[in-house]
Amino acid sequence: MRNKMILMTILVLLAEILRQQAFWYDALMIAVAVIGGVPIIIGAWKALRYRIISIELLVSTAVIGAVILGEFNEAGIVTWLFCLGEVLQNLILSRTQSAIRKLTEMVPDKALLLKDIDDDEPEEVSLSEIRQDDLLLVRAGDRIPADGTVVKGFGKANQANLTGEEEAVFKDCGKEVFAGTILEDGMLVISVSRVGSGTVFGRIIELVEDAQDSKPRVQKMIDRFAKYYTPAVFILALAVGIVLKNAELGITILVLGCPGALVIGIPVSLAAGIGRMAQENILIKGASTIESLSKIDALAFDKTGTLTVGRLQVEEMVWKRDDRSLLKAIESRSSHPLAGAIVTALEDVDSGGHDVSGMVTVPGKGIEAVVDGKKVRAGNEKFVGKPDFSMKSTGKSRVYLSVDGKVTGGLAIGSCLRDDAVNAVERLRRNGIRKIVLLSGDNQEAVDRIAEDVGISEGYGELMPDQKVEKINELRQEGFKVGFVGDGINDGPALALAHVGIAIGSGTDFALDVADAVLMTSELTKLDNARVFAGRIEANMKENIVIAVLTVVILLLGLVFGYIHMGSGMLVHEASILLVILNGMRLLGRKLI
Incomplete structure (x- = not known):
């Protein structure tokens, strides 16, 4: 497209140099119209096959009409301006994809594949060759190529680009790692669980792309308007040409009636705004x-893990009977934030010999399972049962354990506010x-303390x-x-x-x-x-609608009073498209607040 635009520009400049030689001037302008116009006509024909009257159809008809009328300069200039507008649009709009490009560049395209866990001669392969359960070697300084679980080695992974955690996270056997994060030190062998678009990083990229392509209600309304507006312009131009016997005026209406700025204004605001938020x-x-x-x-806020930090700790334990190994056996299989605190507190307890089956998580209550043939529950008082002992800690989350219906122990787990929660x-x-x-779902006492x-x-x-x-x-x-x-x-x-x-x-x-x-x-x-930034994106979309509507009004008034003609109309039309694009692009450089 750029090469074609350069060629067309050279021909337009040559035509201007040879303006006094009518034959060469007309020949060069026809060449410009043909080089730029054929792809436009093809695009219009493809749209017509799906019964869509597109902007390309309006421009194609105007260019063909101008050639038939002998207005070769108008045909060439309109084609050149339309193509120039498309090149500039593509050039500027590519910047709205900068957030996506930065994300995709964080995932390597190569990986070190191992034949088995003890293989000391890894093979470098393309990421597209990696499959689930493959074993990959990750060395210090490498970006992790896929989501997976550590099966050998240890090290610290920097997950700041994914989770925002400033400190590197220690990883050893059984810990999950994510594509796109960096292993700062150590060496890991990971078993792949997800690769490519299936990884957390891949899904994030997909979400941003889908969001940029989605349409708000106002865009859907404009699309419906354009569906009828464009054919109306075509019919009006045809009627003016026939009734007033002024084909040039009809063709000019086709050029002025193109709703380009109106159609592109909202998508560019959304793409830039959503891309900017993704960067943050x-x-x-x-x-x-x-x-x-x-x-x-x-x-409305949830408490645990939202207003409070995820780093919870057990501050009190009361046991009527030492069933700590049973508790650890089921909590080690749970992903709830409280479970992590419990497993940490019981790290010296051996729970490996228990047979755990039928584990079920009951949202808002707790978990239950069959352990060594016994029905074990861990959760709140409503779920587990009322204990016949008391605990000293107040304002804490409480988890009780019951075995075959009898409450045998309880834990008080404390959490603190996130540093920025009050602000x-x-x-x-x-x-x-x-x-x-x-x-x-926590006890009312703990909720009251955090709320206060x-x-x-x-x-x-x-x-x-x-x-x-x-x-x-x-x-x-x-x-x-x-x-x-x-x-x-x-x-x-x-x-x-x-x-x-x-x-x-x-x-x-x-x-x-x-x-x-x-x-x-x-x-x-x-x-x-x-x-706040969502409000700015909405305001930017409205600004682009105003620019587009004002452009149409100005063009129509200019046509009525004789100030606007086909070439100048296309110039104003393309300028309005670039203006709404540049206005939307302002969002990429703005702070969120």
């Missing part, structure tokens, strides 16, 4: 999320969030997933546009029901599947950044 580790899953996010005025809540309230509530510390006046504890949904419904019925922020499996229904479901954390499958938006880092202040 804020993933938006669709254009409709931008519209909803900018309008939310109520937020984040203050900013949200200051910037227009009218109501903030805390919804948690963070400055939230309403905190509801001991909620099952369906009860969280009821609270979200109540807010909706009160007329609020509700956002819900959570990170656990039990938050799924509430995330789905809220106007905007926002997952915070490390980009788990759950977060990517259920939420409308994902904060890949754990910075709560980015909630307000995302909401």
Whole structure:
């Protein structure tokens, strides 16, 4: 396309030099019209086969009409300007994909494949050759090529580009690693679980691309308008040419009527805005999320792992009977944040000899399994049963253990607020969030303590997933546009029901599947950044609509009063397209707040 544009430009310049020689001037302009016009005509024909009257059809008809009328200069200039506009559009729009390119460059295209776990001669292969369960060697300084589980070795992986964690995370046997992250030191052998687009990184890229391609309600409305507007322009031009017997005026109307700026204005704003948010580790899953996010005025927070840090610790244990190995046997198979704290506290307890089967996670309650033929439950009091002992700790999360229906022990697990939780809540309230509530499955005492510390006046504890949904419904019925922020499996229904479901954390499958938006880092202040920037994206889209409509008005007025002709009309038309693109591109250089 660029080479063709260069050739056309040279021919236009030669034509201007030879303007006084009519034959050569006309011949060069015809050549420009043919070189640039044939692809436009082909594009128009392809669209017509699907019964679409496209902008290319309007331009093709105008160019062919100008040639028939002997207006070779108009035909050449219109074609040249249209092609120039397309080249500049493609050049500028490619910048909106910078966020995607940066993400894709983080994943290597080669990997070191091992024949077996003890192989000391790895083979370098293309990433496309890697399959699930393959063994890969990762050396210090390498980017990890695929998602997988460590089966040999140890080291520290920098996951900042995925999770926002500043410190490298220690990895050894059994730990999960992610494509695109960097092994800072050590050496690992990993068993591949997911590769390519199936990895967490691959799915993030796919989400951003899908979001950039999605359409908000206003774009769908404009698409419907253009569907009828473009044929209307074609019919009007035909009528003017026949009734007024002025073919040149009819052709000029075809050129002026092209709705290019109106059609491209919103997509470029979305692509630039969503790409900019992706650079800040804020993933938006669709254009409709931008519209909803900018309008939310109520937020409901989950507690554990959302307002509080994921690093929990057991602060008290009470045992009527030493069943710690049973507890560790089932908690080591759970992904809940509390389970990690329990397993850490019981690291000196041997649980390897137990036979565990039939394990089930009950959202909002706990887990149960059959261990050595005994029915074992771990969870809250409602799920496990009322203990006949007391615990000293107050304001803590409590997990009880029962064996065959008898409560044999309990643990108090403490958590602390995220460093930016108080500031984040203050900013949200200051910037227009009218109501903030805390919804948690934890005990009411612990919820009240966290709510008071963070400055939230309403905190509801001991909620099952369906009860969280009821609270979200109540807010909706009160007329609020509700956002819900959570990170656990039990938050799924509430995330789905809220106007905007926002997952915070490390980009788990759950977060990517259920939420409308994902904060890949754990910075709560980015909630307000995302909401404010979504408003800026919406404002930018409206600005582009105004530019497009004003352009049409100016062109029509210029035509009526005799100031606008075919060539100058196409110039103004292409300039308006570039203007809305550049306006949308401003979002790429803006701070989120």
